[in-house]
Amino acid sequence: MTAQPIVSLENVTKTYGTTAALADATFDLMPGEIHALVGENGAGKSTLCKLIAGVIAPSEGILKIDGQTVLFSSPKDASGHGISMVYQETSLVPQLTVAQNIFLGREQMFNSVRRVRSAARQVLQRLNFKVDPAQLAGTLSAAKRQMVEIARAVHNQARVIILDEPTAALTPEETDHLFDLMKSLQRNGVAIIFISHALEEALSYADRISVLRNGRMMTTGPAADFNRGTLIHHMIGDELIEQEKVPAARRPPRSALPVLRVENIRMGSIVNNMSFSIFPGEITGLAGLIGSGRSEVAKVIMGHTKRNFGGGRIWLDGREVRYGLPAQAVADGIAYISEDRKLDGFFDTLSVAENIGLGWLAKFGGRRFLAPRAKMRTLAREWVDRLSIRSIGVERPVLYLSGGNQQKVVIAKSLIQKPKLVIFDEPTRGVDVGAIAEIRQIIRSFADSGAGVILISSYLPEILETCDRILVAKSGTIAAEFSRAEASAASILNAAIH
Amino acid sequence: MTETVFGNLLGSREAGMLERVVLVVTFALVVLFSLFIDGFATAGNLLVILSNSTSLVMLSCGMAVVIISRGLDLSLIAQMVSGATIFSILVTNGSPAAFALLVAVAAMVLVGFVNAFLIAYVGIPAMLATLASAMCITGLFRFAILRGEFILLLPKSNPAVLFLSGNILPGVTVPVALMIATLLATWALLSYSTAGRIIYAMGDNYQAARLTGLPVRTTTVVVYVFAAVTALLAGLVTSAASGAVDFRTVSNGTLLFDVILVVVLGGIPLRGGRGGLKNILVGAALIAILRNGMTLMNFTTQMQDALRGLVLILAIVIDNYLNPRDTETDTVGDL
Numbered sequence: 001m002t003a004q005p006i007v008s009l010e011n012v013t014k015t016y017g018t019t020a021a022l023a024d025a026t027f028d029l030m031p032g033e034i035h036a037l038v039g040e041n042g043a044g045k046s047t048l049c050k051l052i053a054g055v056i057a058p059s060e061g062i063l064k065i066d067g068q069t070v071l072f073s074s075p076k077d078a079s080g081h082g083i084s085m086v087y088q089e090t091s092l093v094p095q096l097t098v099a100q101n102i103f104l105g106r107e108q109m110f111n112s113v114r115r116v117r118s119a120a121r122q123v124l125q126r127l128n129f130k131v132d133p134a135q136l137a138g139t140l141s142a143a144k145r146q147m148v149e150i151a152r153a154v155h156n157q158a159r160v161i162i163l164d165e166p167t168a169a170l171t172p173e174e175t176d177h178l179f180d181l182m183k184s185l186q187r188n189g190v191a192i193i194f195i196s197h198a199l200e201e202a203l204s205y206a207d208r209i210s211v212l213r214n215g216r217m218m219t220t221g222p223a224a225d226f227n228r229g230t231l232i233h234h235m236i237g238d239e240l241i242e243q244e245k246v247p248a249a250r251r252p253p254r255s256a257l258p259v260l261r262v263e264n265i266r267m268g269s270i271v272n273n274m275s276f277s278i279f280p281g282e283i284t285g286l287a288g289l290i291g292s293g294r295s296e297v298a299k300v301i302m303g304h305t306k307r308n309f310g311g312g313r314i315w316l317d318g319r320e321v322r323y324g325l326p327a328q329a330v331a332d333g334i335a336y337i338s339e340d341r342k343l344d345g346f347f348d349t350l351s352v353a354e355n356i357g358l359g360w361l362a363k364f365g366g367r368r369f370l371a372p373r374a375k376m377r378t379l380a381r382e383w384v385d386r387l388s389i390r391s392i393g394v395e396r397p398v399l400y401l402s403g404g405n406q407q408k409v410v411i412a413k414s415l416i417q418k419p420k421l422v423i424f425d426e427p428t429r430g431v432d433v434g435a436i437a438e439i440r441q442i443i444r445s446f447a448d449s450g451a452g453v454i455l456i457s458s459y460l461p462e463i464l465e466t467c468d469r470i471l472v473a474k475s476g477t478i479a480a481e482f483s484r485a486e487a488s489a490a491s492i493l494n495a496a497i498h
Numbered sequence: 499m500t501e502t503v504f505g506n507l508l509g510s511r512e513a514g515m516l517e518r519v520v521l522v523v524t525f526a527l528v529v530l531f532s533l534f535i536d537g538f539a540t541a542g543n544l545l546v547i548l549s550n551s552t553s554l555v556m557l558s559c560g561m562a563v564v565i566i567s568r569g570l571d572l573s574l575i576a577q578m579v580s581g582a583t584i585f586s587i588l589v590t591n592g593s594p595a596a597f598a599l600l601v602a603v604a605a606m607v608l609v610g611f612v613n614a615f616l617i618a619y620v621g622i623p624a625m626l627a628t629l630a631s632a633m634c635i636t637g638l639f640r641f642a643i644l645r646g647e648f649i650l651l652l653p654k655s656n657p658a659v660l661f662l663s664g665n666i667l668p669g670v671t672v673p674v675a676l677m678i679a680t681l682l683a684t685w686a687l688l689s690y691s692t693a694g695r696i697i698y699a700m701g702d703n704y705q706a707a708r709l710t711g712l713p714v715r716t717t718t719v720v721v722y723v724f725a726a727v728t729a730l731l732a733g734l735v736t737s738a739a740s741g742a743v744d745f746r747t748v749s750n751g752t753l754l755f756d757v758i759l760v761v762v763l764g765g766i767p768l769r770g771g772r773g774g775l776k777n778i779l780v781g782a783a784l785i786a787i788l789r790n791g792m793t794l795m796n797f798t799t800q801m802q803d804a805l806r807g808l809v810l811i812l813a814i815v816i817d818n819y820l821n822p823r824d825t826e827t828d829t830v831g832d833l
Contacts, residue, residue, distance in 0.1 A: 304709060330711025344705035349771055350698060358699050361692065362711035371692040413710060 004067050006031045006191050007052055007083070007160055012061030014047050021047040023215040024061075029160065034182055034192045036202035036223070039212035040235055040493070041290050041458045045195045048212070049162045052193070053085035054078030076105075084153035085162040092145055094138025098124075101137050102152045123155045127181060143174040150181065154190075161185065163194040167201060168291070179205045197289055198498035199228050213237055228494075236460065236489045259317060259421050259452035260334075262301065266310030270296045272476030274312075278421060278452045283443060285467030286456045288496050293476035294456045295339055298423045302329045302336045316421070330363055335414035339425035339456070345410040346398050352409055353394040356380035359413035383412040387442055404435025411442060421452040428462060440466050460489045472496050516813075516820055517765035517780045524784045531791045538794055549739070551786035552673040553578075553732035555778070557753070558760040559684040560725030562778050565761055566688070567721045568701040568770030569624040573613060573632035574729045574757060575748045580639045581606050581726075582733030582743045586652050586659075587643065595658035602730055609635065610726030611719055618718035636748050650743040662738030673735040680728055685775045693720045701770025752799075755806055760785050762813045 764781025
């Protein structure tokens, strides 16, 4: 591998607002190599790939192809240089046939259906894919959709193929087939980058591995130089390993009865036989990768998601429940605080007082005709003081508040309902540093008041610092459970990845 | 993220701007029409404008409430004529007016409930559900009651008709009194009632309202039933004034058009969550004056339609410019 790299990034930074998704990263891809990218959620793996594929442009730094500096303004530019990316969520057009999808963007003025199909069949056969070119892309399984995307990349004479978590949706046999294919593409001189959470795959199939953490490139080296332990070490860093033993808070003895118990919850292909119990007075962390079914199980419990419910039982305070609407769950004392407050958390044009007051109205409003506006406002002000929400005025729209204060409004809107169980989904995402500590304190004192708390978080330090007990979700099931004393970043991550 | 936040900031600040622009345009039209149209600025004509716009204002109240809750009701005019038909037939056949009114209200409550059921429980988009129910209602009434006719003529001598077109107080006609009552009811609903709080919350962010545990389905029922009742009142007033129930009002679409015009020009964004009584009044003032001026200038109905279309396009363009769409509204779908 003395040749010059086919793709190289030199000190590339990509910032969104004030946060850097990728900071000062340097990366080389050699012709004909298989290069694995590993890292936690949000480490910057997808950002790096999207920069190479021309989906996003770097804020700083240089991207070189074959030693030439390039500036991609769209994926089409990248594809002109022979770079193709296969996304986790596939980019096929579901209403078109497999053949049409393979030729997408390269159609001539007039297309003979038969010629396109036979050309597509040739491509598919050469790759040893058993896919019918006449089938509609929308009717294919996840594995076959991926094959078609790869076929499209091969047809476009890609020299670099980027695969974003290609094995996440595949069965073991399909995975083997995929890696065989990657090897044969490699023999034809194609360079491949693949993102993976399955460390064994990276270790056994990649030539080189790069580890990212918090947007920084931690290390790059031949796969043979790493093992599972060293990879995890690079992924989480020394500091975390040092500081993982936070002094445990003095906990009252756990009450014997769980406030919530779920058994064998299934939903679509995302939640797969999940079972756990939540005890009052305790913060139970729900760790796991994105897509492991954490938020989905919360939404099933709330009655927010009904479609694809595949069975399972839920008990609240020993009584079996099954909610068809969030309003029923709220009436019984469950609240869910969304991971995306702008999407389904707060009412952006309504005032701070109105937002908090609506939470009260939802639970205690009853059927009276006139809204008790004075009471709603007084209660809202009380909660503004209690959670020290800082705003220029409680009559101002929530939109004008900082992220942390917006999040506190959403929390107040739920806590005003006096729930016995609250599910916090990523409560400190997009929140300023000062407010993070305050929000964790709010969660802690709420649990101390005797309520049950589920804390869903992708951020391991948050889980380690805040939770009394930690459940780790993987592929829709609970893969491991740790007490506060046993848990460490390494053990949680080890349980969460494949 | 920062871009949409900034866009919304502009949107909410400038939302008040559309209604201010419309208010200025209305005043300008009043001045222009007074100068150039004979007989516009007379006390008699002002009364004509007022009495001609009562049903428009009532319908706009219903539509505004629906749109603020991020819905849409295309069956308003169908409800209006079918409600008036029920009332008229019963009265003509000798039922007491109070009984006829009760039956008509019950029927409209049922129609509003069916609309809301299709939208909130079955999950059909509001535009399709109400379009379908509009077709069903008009078809059914013309087939079963009018025997294929377009028009149901009312005897002028009918006491109920006489009452509806008469005065309730010296100088205050019954239609004007009903219009004021509808405006007051809308004001109470939007500003003081529990349902009103939820209507704004649903319009602002339907998923958040649902997850907070607000009774979004029940409130949808309240919204569409309210709209159906305003449509009935508008139907009674119109039929009494014209001496007929005319089903062509449904099929030519002009009235529905005017109602949407009033709401949009008044500055109520189609994606909901904002707006109130003053927006309805501002929008209605412009449309009422425009209609009156065009009639006084002897514009043909075709010319009037062309102008209306132009005004609606212009208003929606301005509305989109002042309330930029973002990915959030795109996924929910505001129409």
